[in-house]
Amino acid sequence: MIALPAPKPEVMGRRDEILAGLRALVPGDGVISEPLRLRPYETDGLSAYRQPPLAVVLPSSTEQVAAVLRFCHENGVRVVPRGAGTSLSGGALPLADAVVIGLMRMNRILDVSFTDRLAVVEAGVTNLGITKAVEGEGFFYAPDPSSQLACMIGGNVMMNSGGAHCLKYGVTANNLLGVKFVTITGDVIEIGGGHLDAAGYDWLGIITGSEGQLGIVTEVTVRILRAAEGQRAMLAAFSSTEVAGAAVDAIMASGVIPVALEFMDRPCIHACEAFAKAGYPLDAEAMLIIEVEGSLEEQDALLARLRDICARFDPISMRVATSAEESLAIWKGRKGAFGAVGRISPDYLCMDGTIPTGELPHVLRRIGEMSESYGLAVANVFHAGDGNLHPLIMFDANDSESFRKAEAFGADILKLCVEVGGCLTGEHGVGVEKRDLMPVQFTGPELAQQRRVKSAFDPGWLLNPAKVFPLSDNPLLSA
Amino acid sequence: MSAVPDLAPRTEEEVATALRNAAGPLAIEGSGTTMGMLRPVQASRTLSTRKLTGITLLRPQEMVISARAGTTLPEIEAALAGHNQILVPEPPDLRVLMGVPDAPPPSIGGLVAANLSGPRRITGFALRDAVLGIRFVNGAGEVLRSGGRVHKNVTGLDLCKLLAGSHGTLGVITEVTLKLGPAAERVATLVVRVADEAEGVALLSAGLTSPYGVTGAAMLPRGVSAGGVAGPVALLRLEDVEASVTYRMARLRAAMPGGEVLEGEASRALWRAVRDVLPLAPAPDEAVWRVSVRPSRAPGMVAALRDGIGARVLLDWGGGVAWVAGPATAEAHAAVMAAAGVAGGIFILFRAPDPLRAAMAVIPPEPPALAGLSARVKAALDPAGRLNPGRMRAGG
Known part of the structure; x- marks a missing residue:
């Protein structure tokens, strides 16, 4: 605890x-x-x-x-x-x-400019609410966390949220132009706005992903993008996670970067198929969902290339959508993955480490070994193009020993991510959950440096204390 | 700017030792290309990272490169070309613009420290957005890291963003890790003659709000030319796989009649010139500013500067950035400040004689609450005020 x-x-x-x-x-x-x-x-x-x-x-x-x-x-x-x-x-x-x-x-949309490709919204507008406000003109707001129906742009800024499509469009930080920022002393500061890049220090950059440590954002100016003409998905199933990992590497090195590249392992495929009946290959050890964008002709050309790349890795099966409906069917299981795992396990912890994609087979093998030694099942679903893992560790919250084990298992996975050159969190944030693991990734002087920057904004440590930084050595936050 | 720096450490540890032993303030530079930017540093000794060289990691299949700070842009571009990859933000080589054509090429550390990006910035990625990780030495001489080598990382405060664009005032960058992108199979540019900035920016906006993935949107005004193309013209670039460029260019041409298409090397050369701001060609005694505004505000601002100080201009980023050349006088500087302010934008003084840049606010003044934060953040990273004092603001 x-x-x-x-x-x-x-x-x-x-x-x-x-x-x-x-x-x-x-x-x-x-x-x-x-x-x-x-x-x-x-x-x-x-x-x-x-x-x-x-x-x-x-x-x-x-x-x-x-x-x-x-x-x-x-x-x-x-x-x-x-x-x-x-x-x-x-x-x-x-x-x-x-x-x-x-x-x-604070959920008002304050300004939309299609010519300048931006929207100014209050912090309580939902992520999807921004897209809803501009989709009539064919525009969208790019970062798409799974919770986009509910999560708010202010929270997205604070956590630097990602999503399945950030492989092409980047995370929240890459899609912001400005914020209205309130300091702990109640000063209201306008940072950025309709223009690109800062002249002084990059306040927008340090505030984004700061998890409420530096101040509160009340308004956000985001870039809105014109949507591509269409998108289509394909599915490729492989006999081992190693082979699927090699296929991911080949795709990323090919010069054709998909807009999304998702990976599911066998337990996840089975859970999703039982839940969504998406027609996933149950004999596969790993499966990729690959999505491309453009006109119909462009989609055909790109999917043909990606199919050729996958074909070099002896896939068990491949399925290329021929219509928007078939694309939705391919995505159906993936989008419901967390719910599907929730059906087979009373509770699960969703981890969020990132690894260099070349380490994928090794990391999945080690997670499998840990799963056996902890006696807890795990399903892996993740954003393969950027190496952002989401292992779902299944446990029973009514059994405190099971919860303790699940937390220890999760910590071991995150330590492994750091050990192979990755990080503790790719898009969910440190929060309280990973706070005490920060010394695994950062040295003492590195953590001290981050704390001094926090103190420059919040000398009394009143803003979201007990998150991000370990409590130890902090006289302002003794347990 | 010093031709021979007093200190040119060859290792990160030597940088740390130099900072720990520093008796007073130090001017921090990479190759020195942009030391003519902003304010002259108030330090008698210079520390350069130009001898911290070498690519330390290149994983094309993971789209990532790490290089020590002094590694030059041409070295990195050459290494990436072998793998058909690029730096998406297209960082510029501003030696000609800065009036130092014979200086060594820009270093990657210096480019990150100044957060300099080229035409592809418009696709959403400034150089600071491509920075996955940084190693640096803070003012106290501690070797620190932020970020890492993976594409998605929200672990802890993102000091990479603070360091990028801080012009060496918060730490000495010793190594950077950057996100890469695929090199396009084909590059093509639509060149459309326009009457003036208003029509030009409207056309760039039409290109950028099309679904065709425009990766460059610049305008050469009347009297400005590049690569054999004379203004006033709007330029829209497509970069992608062969089939996509063919299809999308046909659609763009249909939407923007009268345009001509530049292909291949002619197109690449044109955008290299825009990237490096060569068409502006300031006279040796002129000043250069970069002004960022909402694109729709650019035409009015350009008109004001042309009338007010006889400025010459190059527009990039869909009209969102104006490179401005004009007289190196306090009056002209005040006019640029005012025009940027009226347009709700920001300015950076890129080039001017030392007395002028020492006397002026070279970037917009900060409101008091932000100025207080700036001072405290500076003290959090460089408590003794040793790094590039006065580079961005007088006394800071």
């Missing part, structure tokens, strides 16, 4: 006074303190951890966010920013003495 810092007695003792102060800043029903109404905020996508906060504040403007942060700063109150609460790493897990600032009421 992961330790959380002890609540500050001086804050807990002034609870009523703090609630009154917050209510003066965010009038109406924007401050929640009743235990029953706090329940929905006590956890996020990492539901093994739960902690009701002191209060939840739901501001409806940047000015209110600034006022609340200034108040918290002046009163030494910890703050946990929250978007939709879909974090898989516990990024929005509250603390008992913290005020959760939820941005869901």
